[in-house]
Amino acid sequence: MADRFEHAEYAGLTALHIVAFAGSLRRGSYNRALVRAAGALAPEGMTVEPIEIDALPFYNADVEARGDPATVAVFKAALREADGILIATPEYNDGIPGVLTNAIDWASRLPGQSPLAGKPVAVMGASPGQIGTARAQLHLRQLLAHAQARTLPPPELIVAAAHTRFDAELQLTHEPTRKVLAALLERFVNWIGRERAAAEAERQLAGMIPASR
Numbered sequence: 001m002a003d004r005f006e007h008a009e010y011a012g013l014t015a016l017h018i019v020a021f022a023g024s025l026r027r028g029s030y031n032r033a034l035v036r037a038a039g040a041l042a043p044e045g046m047t048v049e050p051i052e053i054d055a056l057p058f059y060n061a062d063v064e065a066r067g068d069p070a071t072v073a074v075f076k077a078a079l080r081e082a083d084g085i086l087i088a089t090p091e092y093n094d095g096i097p098g099v100l101t102n103a104i105d106w107a108s109r110l111p112g113q114s115p116l117a118g119k120p121v122a123v124m125g126a127s128p129g130q131i132g133t134a135r136a137q138l139h140l141r142q143l144l145a146h147a148q149a150r151t152l153p154p155p156e157l158i159v160a161a162a163h164t165r166f167d168a169e170l171q172l173t174h175e176p177t178r179k180v181l182a183a184l185l186e187r188f189v190n191w192i193g194r195e196r197a198a199a200e201a202e203r204q205l206a207g208m209i210p211a212s213r
């Protein structure tokens with residue numbers, strides 16, 4: 001337990017609030033089930049709050065110009081207030097589903113004000129196929145990099161053959177996958193602590209460098 005919060009303690013963290021969502025709207029979604037499993041396997045001190053993206057309208061700059069709709073504002077506030085974000089993506093046509101792109105599009109706005117900018121994000125995904133969202137996760141990492149999120153480096157959590165990893169009640173029963181998910185969450189704790197410490201060091205450095213330089 002002591003090394004679990006090694007970096008987090010360094011950054012003065014004792015508890016972490018993670019918001020988590022899946023890029024799927026369907027009730028029987030393996031990715032929504034993976035989010036729920038993350039909540040159950042979270043290390044001590046970490047809470048994982050599942051949030052839904054089904055109420056977000058299609059991104060439309062005209063709508064945005066009149067002010068974020070209430071569902072978008074709530075979504076962005078949840079991301080902003082979280083210590084970190086966990087995203088489970090399905091793979092659609094080698095990339096991420098449109099509903100997830102839409103959520104990222106809203107969250108990436110406005111330039112300079114995005115709740116994703118500088119935010120620690122961890123990525124995972126489940127699919128019944130053999131590649132288990134490997135291509136979708138690369139796609140998602142690309143979008144998150146553009147939004148200046150601080151995405152947890154690999155190893156990835158790739159749940160292939162998802163129909164054999166979850167039971168009929170969508171409980172994650174595959175023990176090796178449970179172990180990898182728990183390990184990802186522990187790495188995420190340290191990643192968040194490390195990012196906090198790095199940001200603090202940057203602030204201190206900025207204060208030491210004369211403004212004219």
Ligand SMILES: Cc1cc2nc3c(=O)[nH]c(=O)nc-3n(C[C@H](O)[C@H](O)[C@H](O)COP(=O)(O)O)c2cc1C
Pocket residue numbers: 022023024025026028029030031032090091092093094095126127128129130131132133
């Ligand atoms: C439009 C569409 C495209 C898909 N493309 C892929 C794909 O490229 N690779 C893959 O592994 N699975 C693909 N699938 C299957 C999904 O991985 C599968 O439906 C998965 O269960 C969706 O995630 P969910 O269970 O969280 O809803 C596709 C499914 C749909 C509906």
